[in-house]
Amino acid sequence: xxxxxxxxxxxxxxxxxxxxxxxxxxxxxxxxxxxxxxxxxxxxxxxxxxxxxxxxxxxxxxxxxxxxxxxxxxxxxxxxxxxxxxxxxxxxxxxxxxxxxxxxxxxxxxxxxxxxxxxxxxxxxxxxxxxxxxxxxxxxxxxxxxxxxxxxxxxxxxxxxxxxxxxxxxxxxxxxxxxxxxxxxxxxxxxxxxxxxxxxxxxxxxxxxxxxxxxxxxxxxxxxxxxxxxxxxxxxxxxxxxxxxxxxxxxxxxxxxxxxxxxxxxxxxxxxxxxxxxxxxxxxxxxxxxxxxxxxxxxxxxxxxxxxxxxxxxxxxxxxxxxxxxxx
Amino acid sequence: xxxxxxxxxxxxxxxxxxxxxxxxxxxxxxxxxxxxxxxxxxxxxxxxxxxxxxxxxxxxxxxxxxxxxxxxxxxxxxxxxxxxxxxxxxxxxxxxxxxxxxxxxxxxxxxxxxxxxxxxxxxxxxxxxxxxxxxxxxxxxxxxxxxxxxxxxxxxxxxxxxxxxxxxxxxxxxxxxxxxxxxxxxxxxxxxxxxxxxxxxxxxxxxxxxxxxxxxxxxxxxxxxxxxxxxxxxxxxxxxxxxxxxxxxxxxxxxxxxxxxxxxxxxxxxxxxxxxxxxxxxxxxxxxxxxxxxxxx
Numbered sequence: 001x002x003x004x005x006x007x008x009x010x011x012x013x014x015x016x017x018x019x020x021x022x023x024x025x026x027x028x029x030x031x032x033x034x035x036x037x038x039x040x041x042x043x044x045x046x047x048x049x050x051x052x053x054x055x056x057x058x059x060x061x062x063x064x065x066x067x068x069x070x071x072x073x074x075x076x077x078x079x080x081x082x083x084x085x086x087x088x089x090x091x092x093x094x095x096x097x098x099x100x101x102x103x104x105x106x107x108x109x110x111x112x113x114x115x116x117x118x119x120x121x122x123x124x125x126x127x128x129x130x131x132x133x134x135x136x137x138x139x140x141x142x143x144x145x146x147x148x149x150x151x152x153x154x155x156x157x158x159x160x161x162x163x164x165x166x167x168x169x170x171x172x173x174x175x176x177x178x179x180x181x182x183x184x185x186x187x188x189x190x191x192x193x194x195x196x197x198x199x200x201x202x203x204x205x206x207x208x209x210x211x212x213x214x215x216x217x218x219x220x221x222x223x224x225x226x227x228x229x230x231x232x233x234x235x236x237x238x239x240x241x242x243x244x245x246x247x248x249x250x251x252x253x254x255x256x257x258x259x260x261x262x263x264x265x266x267x268x269x270x271x272x273x274x275x276x277x278x279x280x281x282x283x284x285x286x287x288x289x290x291x292x293x294x295x296x297x298x299x300x301x302x303x304x305x306x307x308x309x310x311x312x313x314x315x316x317x318x319x320x321x322x323x324x325x326x327x328x
Numbered sequence: 329x330x331x332x333x334x335x336x337x338x339x340x341x342x343x344x345x346x347x348x349x350x351x352x353x354x355x356x357x358x359x360x361x362x363x364x365x366x367x368x369x370x371x372x373x374x375x376x377x378x379x380x381x382x383x384x385x386x387x388x389x390x391x392x393x394x395x396x397x398x399x400x401x402x403x404x405x406x407x408x409x410x411x412x413x414x415x416x417x418x419x420x421x422x423x424x425x426x427x428x429x430x431x432x433x434x435x436x437x438x439x440x441x442x443x444x445x446x447x448x449x450x451x452x453x454x455x456x457x458x459x460x461x462x463x464x465x466x467x468x469x470x471x472x473x474x475x476x477x478x479x480x481x482x483x484x485x486x487x488x489x490x491x492x493x494x495x496x497x498x499x500x501x502x503x504x505x506x507x508x509x510x511x512x513x514x515x516x517x518x519x520x521x522x523x524x525x526x527x528x529x530x531x532x533x534x535x536x537x538x539x540x541x542x543x544x545x546x547x548x549x550x551x552x553x554x555x556x557x558x559x560x561x562x563x564x565x566x567x568x569x570x571x572x573x574x575x576x577x578x579x580x581x582x583x584x585x586x587x588x589x590x591x592x593x594x595x596x597x598x599x600x601x602x603x604x605x606x607x608x609x610x611x612x613x614x615x616x617x618x619x620x621x622x623x624x625x
Binding site for chain 2 (some may be wrong): 014015017020021022023024026027028031032033035036039040042043046055090098099100101102103105106107108110111119122125126127128129130131132134135136137139140141154164186189193217218220222223238240243244245247249254269275276278279282283294295298301302305309310313
């Protein structure tokens with residue numbers, strides 16, 4: 001029915017100008033789709049050599065030897081980079097989520113509007129800082145701070161606990177996985193904050209007022225009405241933060257050390273993330289196989305970041321469909 | 329909660345009183361915690377801005393804006409070639425990304441429905457969140473490898489890929505703000521759709537559209553990773569788009585990872601310039617938008 005209607009409309013009413021207009025804008029939309037398809041196809045074809053040769057072993061082995069030496073054969077196993085990405089993004093998520101969520105609750109529930117809104121605006125300004133600026137700050141301010149203050153402190157306290165202490169073993173160097181995780185946390189705070197703030201304001205007012213009327217405290221309202229309602233969306237916000245942390249390149253490259261491909265439990269070891277490995281090694285990749293392996297890193301990065309992005313969208317969109325969700 | 333006390337103090341037994349106090353203590357604790365977390369987030373921002381401002385300001389002078397870098401050991405020199413490179417590549421990228429992005433946005437808001445439009449939106453989401461280094465790898469493989477070599481034009485192409493989805497997404501959102509009644513009244517007068525879009529829809533929300541475009545350009549201005557694999561950077565003035573071109577973020581990166589204190593100092597200066605440019609652009613557009621805001625009802 002609808003199709004028939006639009007067809008008649010097109011035949012009788014669409015003028016030549018409109019047809020051209022629709023064609024042009026349709027063309028740009030098709031370009032967008034082709035661009036994404038092009039991305040995936042090109043990365044697939046350029047990493048083909050490495051995919052065929054190493055298969056899944058690329059993701060599960062940890063020898064990354066681009067150059068043949070007496071001891072090592074040429075091999076490309078991306079596990080150390082994957083490990084670095086997982087460790088740094090988990091640290092980032094663990095640090096950023098409570099700060100972002102607490103700030104979101106503060107600006108939208110606790111603070112009066114005239115305080116809350118400027119604060120939210122200021123925190124969201126963090127998004128506007130380019131990642132190379134975070135890298136610079138990280139390299140010259142955060143790295144020394146971590147090396148001289150935070151790392152020794154962690155070693156002196158948590159480092160003394162058996163098992164857990166392994167995370168903080170070794171001499172603090174500043175340029176390590178932990179520092180990379182901290183800079184990532186700072187970078188994703190505004191992402192998580194602004195999305196979860198949007199979601200928290202979608203909680204129907206009636207539910208909050210209902211609980212208040214029953215004599216609940218503010219925190220009881222938040223923990224029993226607001227947060228359960230917003231849970232899915234907040235997890236979605238965190239997932240978007242995670243996707244950004246996984247893909248972040250410059251800031252991490254500048255503080256993570258980029259020197260060791262060993263996997264150790266200590267957060268005080270320098271390492272690589274997938275993204276920093278690409279940026280460091282892309283121009284060095286002088287053999288076809290080396291190049292192909294670096295491009296496959298890019299492919300892995302694209303797939304993982306997109307996956308978390310999609311999960312995040314689904315969770316957040318589900319929120320919008322809930323009763324009262326669309327109104328805010 | 330003091331109402332609960334007033335209600336009937338006598339009926340409150342000791343246990344209930346303790347419970348009430350505990351609930352209130354928890355409430356106070358969480359209030360303080362949330363406030364502290366917000367203060368922490370804000371102070372992180374101020375710390376970063378403070379360092380950039382103080383360190384950056386120290387290295388600013390007129391030469392910084394007008395001279396090209398001097399080799400290590402010589403004092404003075406600036407980043408004029410990087411400022412020029414960033415402006416050239418941004419302008420070029422804008423020329424391509426703005427029409428395509430706005431076109432896509434118009435298609436989605438004025439014509440798009442069903443599965444095709446959903447696919448386009450999905451692609452835009454994925455492109456917008458694409459790790460920027462992957463954009464660099466892509467443009468390297470498409471252009472740098474066989475066609476252009478490391479060049480300004482490939483750098484601009486990388487910025488197009490960064491800007492395009494941001495523009496398309498934000499402009500589409502803005503176009504949806506235009507009430508259908510406006511479109512319908514114009515259409516009812518027999519106006520062709522393309523004229524409705526250009527004469528009614530776009531003018532109604534032009535400030536918003538400009539905001540979206542400027543924010544996308546601001547974001548592109550700070551991108552480093554894709555330029556590393558495409559524009560490469562250059563220490564000399566260069567307007568030849570087929571040769572490697574300098575950019576402010578590339579300059580910051582190269583100075584930052586160098587071993588020289590003088591260059592570190594210059595990296596702070598360049599960062600300050602970059603952030604000020606980005607902030608001024610965003611603030612200007614926000615101010616303009618606010619002053620021209622049209623009431624849509």
